[in-house]
Amino acid sequence: DAGVTQSPTHLIKTRGQQVTLRCSPKSGHDTVSWYQQALGQGPQFIFQYYEEEERQRGNFPDRFSGHQFPNYSSELNVNALLLGDSALYLCASSRQGLGETQYFGPGTRLLVL
Amino acid sequence: AQSVTQLGSHVSVSEGALVLLRCNYSSSVPPYLFWYVQYPNQGLQLLLKYTSAATLVKGINGFEAEFKKSETSFHLTKPSAHMSDAAEYFCAVSEGTNAGKSTFGDGTTLTVKP
Secondary structure, rough: OOOEEEOOEEEEEEEOOOOOEEEEOOOOOEEEEEEEOOOOOOEEEEEEEEEOOEEOOOOOOOOOOEEEEEOOOOOEEOOOOOOOHEEEEEEEEEEOOOOOEEEHHHHHEEEOO | EEEEEEOOEEEEOOOOEEEEEEEEEEEEEEEEEEEEOOOOOOOOOEEEOOOOOEEEEEOOOEEEEEEEEOOOOOEEEEOOHHHHHHHHHHEEEEEEEOOOOOOOOEEEEEEOOO
16 A cells, blocks of 8 residues: 655745655555644645535645545645745645544655746 | 743753753643654654643553643653654644644754663
8 A cells, every 4th residue: 555655745936836746545545734844943834625625724825735635645836936835745635534644655755947 | 822932952861870950831821731852854753742631641652741730831751762853843732622733842952862
């Protein structure tokens, strides 16, 4: 049983560009959450998708958007990249329900030059 | 609003010594609390979670944590450190049942000396 997978593993972009990161949830999971982890900090919640809709959102600008597909996989899009967007982007999946555990993928490391 | 404070960004212990990593939280609703471990260049792995059942929670790799409501704390302990425990540890709190929307502390780097 594959866990949470993310692609690509590493990415280098320049300021102003756009990027798309991808996540496949653990088998049986229907909810995907995205986090940004800057160097030396804890993960910060970006948003959560369930039933193909954004259900919760953290304190991130509209440049950050996402999508969830019918197979529960998800994409994170970031437009107009800034140097400060350089970080490890983590995807976590879970099942909707009481106290369900979320499982994290290995992350995509984004460097914006 | 919820928040997490991890006291001590770096903790160093000798192999075989007690590990104590501190976490205090703030939450306006009964919290769910989590400890995760992160090894270099990897994602986060759940060590243990508190979901309003027993206040003493046992996790993987010999770790445990005690929920103390009066102190708003959820400290992580392990009786005897092993070299393989060296990693970054994160405490997190979620609003109620939605573990997918968690607020994390800034992490504590654990170093284990031989």
